[in-house]
Amino acid sequence: MASSITIENVNAAYGAVRVIEDVSINVKAGETVALLGTNGNGKSTLMKCVMGIVRPTAGRIVAEIDGEKHNLIGLSTEQIVDLGIALVPEGRRLFPKLTVEENLLLGAFRAKARAQIKTNLDFAFEAFPRLAERRRAGACTRADAGAAYPSGG
DSSP, X not given: OOEEEEEEEEEEEETTEEEEEEEEEEEOTTOOOOOOOOTTSSHHHHHHHHTTSSOOSEEEEEEEETTEXXXXXXXXXXXXXXXXXXXXXXXXXXXXXXXXXXXXXXXXXXXXXXXXXHHHHHHHHHHOHHHHHXXXXXXXXXXXXXXXXTTOO
């Protein structure tokens, strides 16, 4: 599944406060890109624009998924998630009362993902063996390191 995203000349604001202006990024299939910057530079706002949470006041956001282009501006967050695009929250804001496996299963929201739950879980547990060790752990503390700290940290 080859995917890319193009963000061109995006502006966004909260009311009269302009937060990002003329932002352009092109992420091609297979690339990894990091948005870096100090607090207040618009990183989260840009990601919220991609996810349909904040509507840009100008610009284009186009995702190409399996050869099909999708204009994300104007789509609901649910429609964007259904395309397979998701935002992983920072700060390990997971569901600490759920097990590691239950947190991973939340990613099977899309019908296509639900159809491949076992394959996807096996892939995650193979790629991150520590998750497999903790798959049934729930967690409240760093000591028991369950869902609240799935990376092992």
